Amino acid sequence: MNPLSNSRSAARSGARASAAPARRSVTLRDATDAVLRDHLLRVDRQEDICLATYRPSTGATRVSALLREVALPEHGEREVHGNATITAEYVLRVAAHAADDGDGVVMLHSHPRARGWQSMSRPDRDAESSYANLVRELTGLPLIGMTLAGGDLSWSARHWDYGVGGDIRPSHSENVRVIGEQLRISWNDQLVPPPPPRISHVRTMTCWGPRVHADLTRRSVMVVGLGSVGLDISVRLAAAGVTRLGLMDFDTVKEHNLDRLIGATTTDAALRRSKLDIAYRLATANATAATPLIERFDLSVCELAGLAAALDYDQIISCVDRPWPRAVLNATAYRDLIPVIDGGIAVDVFPDRDAGMRNATWRSHVLRPGRPCMACNHQLDLGAVAADMSGALDDPAYIAGDTAAQNTDSANVALLSLNAAASLLAQYVSLNVAPGGLGEPGPLQYILSTHTLEHLPAASRPACPVEALTGLGDSGMRMTGVHPAAEQERRNHNPPNLPRRRRIVRRLDDLIGWTEHRLSRFTRQSL
Amino acid sequence: MNDPVGQFVAGLASLAAVPDRRAGYVVYRVEPVDGQYAGDSVETAVEVAELANWPIAPPHWIHLPTGIAFPRTNSQPSPIPSWTRHSRQIAEWGTDPNSAQAWLAHVRGVIGEAQ
Numbered sequence: 164m165n166p167l168s169n170s171r172s173a174a175r176s177g178a179r180a181s182a183a184p185a186r187r188s189v190t191l192r193d194a195t196d197a198v199l200r201d202h203l204l205r206v207d208r209q210e211d212i213c214l215a216t217y218r219p220s221t222g223a224t225r226v227s228a229l230l231r232e233v234a235l236p237e238h239g240e241r242e243v244h245g246n247a248t249i250t251a252e253y254v255l256r257v258a259a260h261a262a263d264d265g266d267g268v269v270m271l272h273s274h275p276r277a278r279g280w281q282s283m284s285r286p287d288r289d290a291e292s293s294y295a296n297l298v299r300e301l302t303g304l305p306l307i308g309m310t311l312a313g314g315d316l317s318w319s320a321r322h323w324d325y326g327v328g329g330d331i332r333p334s335h336s337e338n339v340r341v342i343g344e345q346l347r348i349s350w351n352d353q354l355v356p357p358p359p360p361r362i363s364h365v366r367t368m369t370c371w372g373p374r375v376h377a378d379l380t381r382r383s384v385m386v387v388g389l390g391s392v393g394l395d396i397s398v399r400l401a402a403a404g405v406t407r408l409g410l411m412d413f414d415t416v417k418e419h420n421l422d423r424l425i426g427a428t429t430t431d432a433a434l435r436r437s438k439l440d441i442a443y444r445l446a447t448a449n450a451t452a453a454t455p456l457i458e459r460f461d462l463s464v465c466e467l468a469g470l471a472a473a474l475d476y477d478q479i480i481s482c483v484d485r486p487w488p489r490a491v492l493n494a495t496a497y498r499d500l501i502p503v504i505d506g507g508i509a510v511d512v513f514p515d516r517d518a519g520m521r522n523a524t525w526r527s528h529v530l531r532p533g534r535p536c537m538a539c540n541h542q543l544d545l546g547a548v549a550a551d552m553s554g555a556l557d558d559p560a561y562i563a564g565d566t567a568a569q570n571t572d573s574a575n576v577a578l579l580s581l582n583a584a585a586s587l588l589a590q591y592v593s594l595n596v597a598p599g600g601l602g603e604p605g606p607l608q609y610i611l612s613t614h615t616l617e618h619l620p621a622a623s624r625p626a627c628p629v630e631a632l633t634g635l636g637d638s639g640m641r642m643t644g645v646h647p648a649a650e651q652e653r654r655n656h657n658p659p660n661l662p663r664r665r666r667i668v669r670r671l672d673d674l675i676g677w678t679e680h681r682l683s684r685f686t687r688q689s690l
Numbered sequence: 691m692n693d694p695v696g697q698f699v700a701g702l703a704s705l706a707a708v709p710d711r712r713a714g715y716v717v718y719r720v721e722p723v724d725g726q727y728a729g730d731s732v733e734t735a736v737e738v739a740e741l742a743n744w745p746i747a748p749p750h751w752i753h754l755p756t757g758i759a760f761p762r763t764n765s766q767p768s769p770i771p772s773w774t775r776h777s778r779q780i781a782e783w784g785t786d787p788n789s790a791q792a793w794l795a796h797v798r799g800v801i802g803e804a805q
Contacts, residue, residue: 490747538784545783548747549740555750561764561777626787628746640694642743 186225186475187336189217189307189320190500192532192634193343198233203273204313205243210273212236212247212290214257216266217307220499220636222474225337228307228322229500229636231266246286247272254294258301265638267304270294271311278314280351283321283333295323295331308333317349340477342500342531344602346594348382348477355381363451364404371596376404379595380452385409385476387464387492389442391423391580392507393482396587398426401446401455408446409476411460411469412438413649415656423577434669437461437656444676448683463649464488465552470643474499478594480587481505481530485556486547491642493537496530498632498639503530504590505537508583510575521612523579526619527586528606529594536629540606540621545629548642557648582609694744698736701745701790714738715753715770720794724802732758732801735770745789751775752797758804776800 191199195215203211213235217228240253254268261268270291274281283291291308298306305324312319318341321333337354341347350357357377360368368376384405386397389412400408416424418432426445427436443459450457462469465487473479473495481492481503489505496503506527513521530536537543555561586607594603606619623630632639654660658669695716702709702718709718717735722728733755740749753768753775764777778800786792 490743494746544779544781545747546750546780548743549750550777550779552742553740553750555777560766624785626785628784628789632746638692640743640746642746644742 184221184224184226187320187322187324187334188225188227188338188340189230189309189318189336190220190227190340190342191230192500193341193345193347194533195230195233196341196343199271199311200316202233202235203271203311204275205273208275208313209243209245210247210275211243212241212249212270212272214249214253215269215271216257216261216264217269217304218266218634218636218638219304220474221471223468223471225475226322227340227474227499227636228267228269228320229634230269231634234260248290251294254298255301258298261304262302267302267307268298269307269309271309273311273313275313277312279312279317280349280353281310281312281317281319283308283310291321291323291333292331296328299323309339319349319351338477340500342502343533344594345597346382346478346502348378350378350381357381358404358406359453361404361451361453367403371598375596380404380406382478382595383407383409383476384591385411385473385479386442386482387411387473387479387488388482388484389414389438390420390482391425391575391577392584392587393480394424394426394438394442394445395581395584396480396482397442397446398449399584399588401450401452401457404450404452406452406454407456407458407476408450409458409460409472410439410442410446411462411464411472412442413461413463413646413652414438415652416441423575423580425577430672434665434672435656435661437652440656447680461653463646464491465643465646466649467641467643470495470641474501476501478591479503480591482507482587485551486544487551487642489537489543490545490548493530493543494629494632494640494642497532497536497630498635498641500532500634502594504528504587504594505530505542506583506587506590508575508580510579523611524608525579525583525586525611526606526608527583527590528619528621529590529603532630532633534603534605535621535623536627538629539623539627540619552644554647579611695738695741698741698744698790698793701788702794705790705794707790707794711738716741720798720801722798722802722804724799726804727758727801734797734801735768735773746784748780748783748789748793748796750777750779752778752800754801754804758801760804 202213205211215233216231220227220229234257236253241249258268295306305322307322309320318339320336320339323333325332325334337351339349358380384400386393397410416427416431416436416438427441439459439461446457460472464470464473492503508525510523511521538545590603606621608617608619658666699709707718709716715735719731719733721731735753736749753773756772756774765774768775780796
């Protein structure tokens with residue numbers, strides 16, 4: 164047993180066969196949400212109904228339906244009579260169109276005066292179940308049922324994917340996510356209950372109130388890359404009370420990291436601790452949720468298992484600097500409709516290192532449909548991805564012949580990386596909390612030499628091949644592959660590969676960590 | 691979208707680059723407009739492994755017969771006998787709606803620098 168583990172944590176590494184995902188979710192863009200509201204919420208306050216199409220996006224433990232196209236009823240295809248009904252011809256028309264495109268079908272209706280997550284009435288159940296088998300046979304994908312509560316614009320959803328024939332039943336979604344300048348989430352309280360208020364959250368809750376706090380802390384966050392920026396962000400998210408936090412990194416702590424990895428020690432470097440272990444240790448020690456679930460992934464997001472893990476989260480914070488993982492996360496933001504909050508720091512140095520520092524800039528942006536992708540806002544060179552995938556950027560023979568590769572030695576200091584973390588967290592707050600009703604602000608850049616904050620006028624390129632993936636889910640290109648550098652690093656920090664003396668000292672250090680962890684838990688629960 | 695190599699080959703074929711898929715490579719022809727090989731039909735290749743993400747991410751290495759030399763290059767032996775692969779990163783990828791055309795323009799420009 165790893166002494167750093169507890170019952171609410173999970174550590175995964177390498178490719179791992181996983182069971183069928185058990186969790187369900189639905190995601191739609193705010194533009195789609197607006198079209199649906201316009202149709203479903205009638206002036207006469209009667210219920211209404213319509214159909215749409217979707218593609219699945221499958222993670223390790225969650226399947227999300229990504230809404231694509233709203234197919235409004237044509238003349239004579241639905242009747243409104245207090246409730247609303249549709250004709251079989253309408254369902255067949257949309258299902259045939261969906262099958263041609265490789266899509267599934269969504270059946271949506273409204274409860275005009277209702278608020279919050281909606282359970283199904285008998286007529287709702289009858290309407291959806293009567294078409295669920297037909298739709299699945301025609302499209303090969305389960306029917307998705309959705310309800311819009313007109314009182315507070317909450318969505319609820321279910322996937323009709325359990326059983327067959329007259330015994331078909333829905334698996335209820337845990338949430339419905341609407342992606343726009345704000346990330347709006349409707350929660351199924353039965354599956355993901357609001358976390359109980361805690362004294363340790365009083366000051367934070369004072370900022371935005373208990374309702375927003377209960378929503379915010381239920382939103383799962385995956386932090387990819389646990390260097391100076393990602394480590395700090397992870398700890399702060401845990402301290403803020405986030406109940407489900409994913410940590411992903413395959414790298415090992417080395418001595419040259421210690422000036423930036425605040426909380427990592429010379430002992431960690433000597434014992435070849437993984438960055439993941441350090442982040443987990445610090446996040447766990449600072450977590451304030453009653454039962455935080457902190458999941459660890461000793462993986463690269465470029466590996467299939469790493470990406471599958473990332474797809475289980477409501478949002479991703481990208482703290483990686485290599486072209487390949489950045490390209491994978493960039494594509495994920497559009498293909499799977501998971502907002503990716505990305506950013507970092509660049510330090511400009513004079514060619515003569517003794518001449519001092521020229522400048523530093525830190526940038527942050529949210530990647531999502533409606534905002535330019537990383538390549539469009541010049542934060543990712545797609546032309547560098549193949550070189551990174553091939554391992555050339557780690558190949559001394561290649562680097563020796565490439566001036567640009569020699570110059571990418573990641574100048575960075577702890578005194579400044581905190582600003583990049585702060586900028587990313589500010590984007591996170593704007594996306595999730597929307598202070599003043601304003602969501603994420605678009606790409607930002609802070610210039611240290613002049614102390615200037617700029618809103619960057621980046622725009623999507625018409626031919627962008629990444630944004631063309633929007634909403635494709637499982638059918639879109641994933642960009643994953645075998646990652647020899649990740650495999651090498653995992654071997655490097657895996658205890659059985661340590662020399663005997665280091666292995667013994669590491670066991671002692673594990674024991675100390677385990678004792679501290681148990682003592683901390685006992686103190687929190689009992690004193 | 692599910693067959694990036696097929697898309698690459700089809701794109702080159704539509705531009706008369708005569709792509710030929712061989713073991714691990716796609717060999718095709720370009721005609722530079724500048725330099726020592728201007729007007730010649732030059733055989734060149736990319737590795738199939740580097741086409742895994744086409745057209746989102748383009749290949750990096752350009753494989754050429756070793757006789758085609760450059761004044762400055764970062765090169766390594768190509769697995770194709772008597773060929774050399776040259777490191778050439780294409781800038782601003784994703785701007786051109788026709789990815790195959792953008793790729794051929796890049797390779798044509800690279801070979802135009804050969805001496």
